[in-house]
Amino acid sequence: MSRFFSLTITKIGMPRFNARRKSFNLSWLKSKQFRTLAIGFVIFSGLVYIVQVNSLSTKSFEIKTLEKKISQLKIENQTLELQSAEIKASGELQTRIGGLNMVAVSKTDYLSATAGVVAMVK
Numbered sequence: 001m002s003r004f005f006s007l008t009i010t011k012i013g014m015p016r017f018n019a020r021r022k023s024f025n026l027s028w029l030k031s032k033q034f035r036t037l038a039i040g041f042v043i044f045s046g047l048v049y050i051v052q053v054n055s056l057s058t059k060s061f062e063i064k065t066l067e068k069k070i071s072q073l074k075i076e077n078q079t080l081e082l083q084s085a086e087i088k089a090s091g092e093l094q095t096r097i098g099g100l101n102m103v104a105v106s107k108t109d110y111l112s113a114t115a116g117v118v119a120m121v122k
Contacts, residue, residue, distance in 0.1 A: 028034055
């Protein structure tokens with residue numbers, strides 16, 4: 001058989017493997033220094049986790065705030081572009097009017113239609 005395992009039959013009739021164990025000195029697991037170090041590591045890991053989660057939530061809040069500001073600035077940019085286009089169009093209109101050699105109107109006369117007057121096609 002193997003050097004480390006031996007096959008034995010239990011009273012129920014099922015085979016059972018018994019491993020030959022080397023004796024390890026595990027007394028350091030029971031020492032006060034190890035327990036203190038393990039507890040310190042767990043506390044340190046917990047604090048690092050809390051700091052990182054807090055940092056992540058703060059950054060996500062800042063990102064949402066900046067995204068809202070970006071959308072507001074995009075809307076403001078669109079309105080300013082429309083105003084700029086209107087100003088350019090009115091300035092261009094004035095230059096075109098000047099190029100047509102038209103005369104400004106001094107007095108405006110309006111025609112009034114009397115009631116009952118209609119035109120008829122023959």
